[in-house]
Amino acid sequence: MSHKTMSRRKFLTLAGAGLGAGMLTCCGLGWMLTSQEPLETSLPIGFPDIALGAVESKKKILVAYASANGSTGGIAETIGKAFNEQGVAVDVRPVNSVIDLSGYNAVVIGSAINGGKWLPEATEFVNINQEKLCQLPVAYFLVGMMAASNSESNRELVANFLEAERTLVEPAAEGRFTGALFVNRLSFFEKLGMSFFLTYCGLGIQGGDYRDVEAVRAWSAEVFPLLIN
Ligand SMILES: Cc1cc2nc3c(=O)[nH]c(=O)nc-3n(C[C@H](O)[C@H](O)[C@H](O)COP(=O)(O)O)c2cc1C
Numbered sequence: 001m002s003h004k005t006m007s008r009r010k011f012l013t014l015a016g017a018g019l020g021a022g023m024l025t026c027c028g029l030g031w032m033l034t035s036q037e038p039l040e041t042s043l044p045i046g047f048p049d050i051a052l053g054a055v056e057s058k059k060k061i062l063v064a065y066a067s068a069n070g071s072t073g074g075i076a077e078t079i080g081k082a083f084n085e086q087g088v089a090v091d092v093r094p095v096n097s098v099i100d101l102s103g104y105n106a107v108v109i110g111s112a113i114n115g116g117k118w119l120p121e122a123t124e125f126v127n128i129n130q131e132k133l134c135q136l137p138v139a140y141f142l143v144g145m146m147a148a149s150n151s152e153s154n155r156e157l158v159a160n161f162l163e164a165e166r167t168l169v170e171p172a173a174e175g176r177f178t179g180a181l182f183v184n185r186l187s188f189f190e191k192l193g194m195s196f197f198l199t200y201c202g203l204g205i206q207g208g209d210y211r212d213v214e215a216v217r218a219w220s221a222e223v224f225p226l227l228i229n
Helices: 002-034 071-085 120-128 152-159 163-168 188-200 213-227
Strands: 050-052 060-066 089-094 106-114 138-143 173-177
Parallel strands (some): 060 089, 060 106
């Protein structure tokens, strides 16, 4: 009798483990099968370090950004080009290559979100330049997958991502943009974790490029008069 009970337990344990392993494998395989690299987008991917000149105006804006895989770089470039179309000169540069803020009339700082925060070099940039930034019009933007979710609790969470930076320098405006996840650059277990994360964000389990060029351009138009007048 006791032998029979043990066998049943063993069977249930094995069946549970088998089912769990099967589900994980299917989920992982499902992720790999459905992931794309990247979806169609009209936004660039890269790490721009460019100067966009303007003859009409002597005013100049710095768009400084931090990006691990290039989607934030593309958003920074799009913001820079939109400002430049308004007749001001714009430098679009990675935060690490900005040494001096003199000569700029306004500064926009943006970063990819990793683990609920800006990348460390972006926060460091605000920290190091706090005194100068406090004397200029400043806008922040973040790029993260959680910006895709519209639930109240998620919006609150995303709104708190820049709490530390706000304390250092109060921005005139903040932009929150959905980013891109290049799944082929992730390990198997990272893909698995990200599939749950993307589901939580309401994006299903498909990686790819979710950046919205219209949202970036609309924000740029909205924020421009707050930076330059
Ligand atoms: C390891 C890792 C952690 C991430 N953590 C978050 C997060 O906490 N919240 C979020 O909204 N997005 C998160 N993301 C998504 C990235 O912010 C998004 O993919 C962004 O577009 C990446 O920008 P980049 O291509 O400029 O590096 C994470 C991505 C990775 C790879």
